[in-house]
Amino acid sequence: MTENEIKKGLAGIVVDYTAISKVNPETNSLLYRGYPVQDLAAQKSFEEVALLLWTGELPGADELAEFVAFERAHRTLDAEVKAAIDLLPTTCHPMDVGRTAVSVLGALHPEAEDSSPEAELEKAKSLFAKFPAVVAYDQRRRRGQDPVEPREDLDYAQNFLWMTFGEEPVAEVVDAFRVSMVLYAEHSFNASTFTARVITSTLADLHSAVTGAIGALKGPLHGGANEAVMHTFDEIGVRPDESREEAAARAKEWMEQALAEKKKVMGFGHRVYKHGDSRVPTMKQALEAMVAHYGRAELMGLYDGLEQAMDEAKGIKPNLDYPAGPTYHLMGFATEMFTPLFIASRIVGWTAHVMEQRAANALIRPLAAYNGPDQREL
Numbered sequence: 001m002t003e004n005e006i007k008k009g010l011a012g013i014v015v016d017y018t019a020i021s022k023v024n025p026e027t028n029s030l031l032y033r034g035y036p037v038q039d040l041a042a043q044k045s046f047e048e049v050a051l052l053l054w055t056g057e058l059p060g061a062d063e064l065a066e067f068v069a070f071e072r073a074h075r076t077l078d079a080e081v082k083a084a085i086d087l088l089p090t091t092c093h094p095m096d097v098g099r100t101a102v103s104v105l106g107a108l109h110p111e112a113e114d115s116s117p118e119a120e121l122e123k124a125k126s127l128f129a130k131f132p133a134v135v136a137y138d139q140r141r142r143r144g145q146d147p148v149e150p151r152e153d154l155d156y157a158q159n160f161l162w163m164t165f166g167e168e169p170v171a172e173v174v175d176a177f178r179v180s181m182v183l184y185a186e187h188s189f190n191a192s193t194f195t196a197r198v199i200t201s202t203l204a205d206l207h208s209a210v211t212g213a214i215g216a217l218k219g220p221l222h223g224g225a226n227e228a229v230m231h232t233f234d235e236i237g238v239r240p241d242e243s244r245e246e247a248a249a250r251a252k253e254w255m256e257q258a259l260a261e262k263k264k265v266m267g268f269g270h271r272v273y274k275h276g277d278s279r280v281p282t283m284k285q286a287l288e289a290m291v292a293h294y295g296r297a298e299l300m301g302l303y304d305g306l307e308q309a310m311d312e313a314k315g316i317k318p319n320l321d322y323p324a325g326p327t328y329h330l331m332g333f334a335t336e337m338f339t340p341l342f343i344a345s346r347i348v349g350w351t352a353h354v355m356e357q358r359a360a361n362a363l364i365r366p367l368a369a370y371n372g373p374d375q376r377e378l
């Protein structure tokens with residue numbers, strides 16, 4: 001086997017079919033089950049998008065009402081999950097908390113080992129409903145605040161923000177949050193989804209697949225980048241009293257220096273998109289709405305300054321994590337909670353892929369070219 005035959009990182013390798021989403025870097029588009037993600041983000045609730053991704057079709061009124069009722073009835077943090085989180089120090093990363101919580105939910109689920117399509121869909125819906133309370137509880141305990149019980153009169157996005165901040169969120173913030181959930185929900189064979197499919201391919205259970213996927217999402221080359229973007233902003237210095245132009249100038253200078261030092265700047269670049277991420281314009285609009293709502297134009301200066309300097313120097317474009325990071329910051333989430341928010345959304349894509357993998361399974365087991373020592377005597 002030659003060097004050229006080895007596809008490091010499986011770059012450019014097509015490993016299977018999927019009918020869940022289509023990422024097209026040529027047209028810079030992303031379709032969920034055939035629908036452009038921008039249209040879904042503009043017109044549909046996250047609950048509707050979840051059903052679309054799981055079942056292949058947008059729900060009718062009855063199906064949606066049934067799921068909404070299920071979701072609202074399953075939002076409370078289980079006592080065992082709460083106890084497990086309480087055992088973890090607040091010095092650990094919230095992704096560790098999310099990973100542990102899903103693992104505990106798997107151990108508790110009475111149908112954990114039932115991989116019939118009906119049981120898998122029920123488990124996916126249950127994780128969708130239960131995970132926000134994990135994020136909200138962890139965010140509040142880290143801030144020394146008491147937990148806030150879910151409210152059945154609020155939709156998914158409203159209730160998520162309610163449980164986290166203990167205040168009824170305003171419509172603009174709910175909408176930006178909903179948009180972020182829709183955009184983060186699914187992206188074909190990304191590293192975490194592929195992890196979920198590898199685990200499923202051994203015929204392991206759905207919660208194991210999602211637990212493993214969370215591990216893959218944590219890294220800064222994948223989901224961890226939304227958190228890392230905010231660390232970059234903090235390193236440059238977030239100064240709310242500064243003008244947009246001043247902030248942009250400082251950000252440009254920072255980026256020039258970072259690139260001169262050959263640093264990788266998180267929130268830029270993508271394995272598949274090379275001319276820009278299809279989701280960024282929609283997420284950037286949501287960020288701009290938050291910037292206007294909170295009166296923080298200077299953050300947009302940092303955003304534009306980094307983007308322009310990266311584009312001028314290397315032609316590398318931002319990915320979804322770039323606008324999502326500062327959006328969550330403005331909403332009031334602690335930086336370390338950004339990637340758990342990504343989990344809450346991507347649970348939908350992961351579980352859709354678990355079901356798809358299960359339905360037409362082949363054990364995923366590639367080959368390696370051995371380059372260790374030749375056979376030798378003991």
Ligand SMILES: CC(=O)SCCNC(=O)CCNC(=O)[C@H](O)C(C)(C)COP(=O)(O)OP(=O)(O)OC[C@H]1O[C@@H](n2cnc3c(N)ncnc32)[C@H](O)[C@@H]1OP(=O)(O)O
Pocket residue numbers: 009220221222223225263264265266267268269270271272316319320321
């Ligand atoms: C929602 C998501 O998960 S989106 C991805 C989030 N991840 C990030 O934002 C992390 C930062 N970005 C990166 O590390 C990369 O762009 C990846 C991992 C996302 C994609 O990487 P790959 O397709 O493997 O490209 P690769 O890392 O080989 O980069 C190609 C070239 O662009 C450069 N490059 C790519 N991204 C960046 C970046 N963010 N900052 C600086 N240079 C970069 C590389 O240094 C490399 O340059 P070289 O050829 O001179 O060595």
Ligand SMILES: O=C([O-])CC(=O)C(=O)O
Pocket residue numbers: 184186187189190191222270271272319320
């Ligand atoms: O597709 C990828 O490699 C990463 C990504 O953008 C995502 O998972 O949303």
